[in-house]
Amino acid sequence: MFDDRLEKVNDECGVFGIYAPGRSVSELVYLGLFSLQHRGQEACGIAVSDGDMIHHYKNLGMVTEVFNQNTLNTLDGYLAIGHVRYSASGQSKTQQNAQPIVARYQHGEIALAHNGSLINGEELRQSLMERGSLFHTTVDSEQIVALIASHGHDAMEQAMLKTMIDLKGSYSLVLMTEDTLYAVRDPLGNRPLCIGKLGDEGYVVASETCALDAIGATFLRDVAPGEIVTVDATGLHSTNMFGTDKQALCIFEFVYIARPDSNIDGINVNKARRLMGRELAKEAKLDVDIVISVPDSGTTAAIGYAEESGIPFTQGILKNRYTGRSFIQPTQEMREQMVKLKLNPIRDALEGKRVAVVDDSIVRGTTSRKLVKLLREYGAKEVHMLISCPPVKYPCFYGVDTGNPEELIAAKLDVDGICEHIGADSLHYISMEGILRAVEWSGVGFCTACVSGEYPLGVPCNHCKKSK
Numbered sequence: 001m002f003d004d005r006l007e008k009v010n011d012e013c014g015v016f017g018i019y020a021p022g023r024s025v026s027e028l029v030y031l032g033l034f035s036l037q038h039r040g041q042e043a044c045g046i047a048v049s050d051g052d053m054i055h056h057y058k059n060l061g062m063v064t065e066v067f068n069q070n071t072l073n074t075l076d077g078y079l080a081i082g083h084v085r086y087s088a089s090g091q092s093k094t095q096q097n098a099q100p101i102v103a104r105y106q107h108g109e110i111a112l113a114h115n116g117s118l119i120n121g122e123e124l125r126q127s128l129m130e131r132g133s134l135f136h137t138t139v140d141s142e143q144i145v146a147l148i149a150s151h152g153h154d155a156m157e158q159a160m161l162k163t164m165i166d167l168k169g170s171y172s173l174v175l176m177t178e179d180t181l182y183a184v185r186d187p188l189g190n191r192p193l194c195i196g197k198l199g200d201e202g203y204v205v206a207s208e209t210c211a212l213d214a215i216g217a218t219f220l221r222d223v224a225p226g227e228i229v230t231v232d233a234t235g236l237h238s239t240n241m242f243g244t245d246k247q248a249l250c251i252f253e254f255v256y257i258a259r260p261d262s263n264i265d266g267i268n269v270n271k272a273r274r275l276m277g278r279e280l281a282k283e284a285k286l287d288v289d290i291v292i293s294v295p296d297s298g299t300t301a302a303i304g305y306a307e308e309s310g311i312p313f314t315q316g317i318l319k320n321r322y323t324g325r326s327f328i329q330p331t332q333e334m335r336e337q338m339v340k341l342k343l344n345p346i347r348d349a350l351e352g353k354r355v356a357v358v359d360d361s362i363v364r365g366t367t368s369r370k371l372v373k374l375l376r377e378y379g380a381k382e383v384h385m386l387i388s389c390p391p392v393k394y395p396c397f398y399g400v401d402t403g404n405p406e407e408l409i410a411a412k413l414d415v416d417g418i419c420e421h422i423g424a425d426s427l428h429y430i431s432m433e434g435i436l437r438a439v440e441w442s443g444v445g446f447c448t449a450c451v452s453g454e455y456p457l458g459v460p461c462n463h464c465k466k467s468k
């Protein structure tokens, strides 16, 4: 199987929730999840309530593979949540681990979908098991459900507040009971979560604003760090006992994860990527003929680089969009062909040219090495790599798969060593100051742990000594 997740930083989830009295919402959730598909392609699910009972369906696969009209017809109701999932390395890819997680507790049913990762998930699970909780999955989102249920004598909002005291790490949650929708963001707002309005009475919550656009909802605002938003028959209510001035929004949302047409905490992703390209151009001045990108995620930064440097941007590599997870490659010979099948250089654009290639990151370096070789084979006279993110050296504990720490090339080699490994004429990464300049004008604070080694939400206990 061609697994390009090994070459990229991958998010692990996208969440969506909707409360729309008088409407049947399962098709809207389908559209919302479809627009969040880039955040997770391994599994997805929808839970729906008609006010009395929660029905749900989830399975392994992409949104269009898991759901069809018949499945959606069985999910009737005006209140729903949905989830797309990308499991972290080492986590089992089973139907059980798909979300939403649906459970029955003292007051009825609850369904939960989670984007992010807890750093104290293991300890919470152990302590809950010692108190008699049973678990059906291996995802830490189930601990959140169990904790809420353990406060079952309280009203839901109180139970959620008490649960948040115990949670450490990253979480953007959408939850529902039979008649109420909740949206919750961790106190440092590590993962995005926004609210939209749908018609006169409807509300939508989603990981990214592109999901609001997809169903014709209007952006209202972002869920604030530490906030619990409740939507029920009386309208939208908010509680925030945990928010502070600090924030640790994942900077990789702007480098790679989020869609360019989304806005997160007031920052348009496309604008941030262009500014990263511009900053890169100020730091890495090159004497080249053209700027090209590794499509798609390198393209906006490449345009920014071209704007700032005055060097023309052109399409030098064509991306085949149809090589997905399920693409089988039975032989080693075919494996060698896979990069070319996915990213094919355009000879006419490259022949005899000194080329600057912009990409968003280098994880293992394998694809970059093959790509540099290919660009030379297709006539490029010089190949200079430009990366719009500083070197990824450290693992992410907050819900993003930065790859196996032992395989991160920047953890093993310095920039010259990486340049030699990938066979480029030169290699330039944007500096930490440069990438922050591209987003800090927003006033938002960022997590940069996978490039800086400084973890604003802490690290799991078993990593305390290993991490900086």
Ligand code: SF4
Residues within 6 Å of the ligand: 190, 249, 250, 251, 252, 253, 395, 396, 397, 398, 399, 400, 402, 447, 448, 449, 450, 451
């Ligand atoms: S460690 Fe990196 S990928 Fe993880 S949340 Fe922080 S910036 Fe994002």
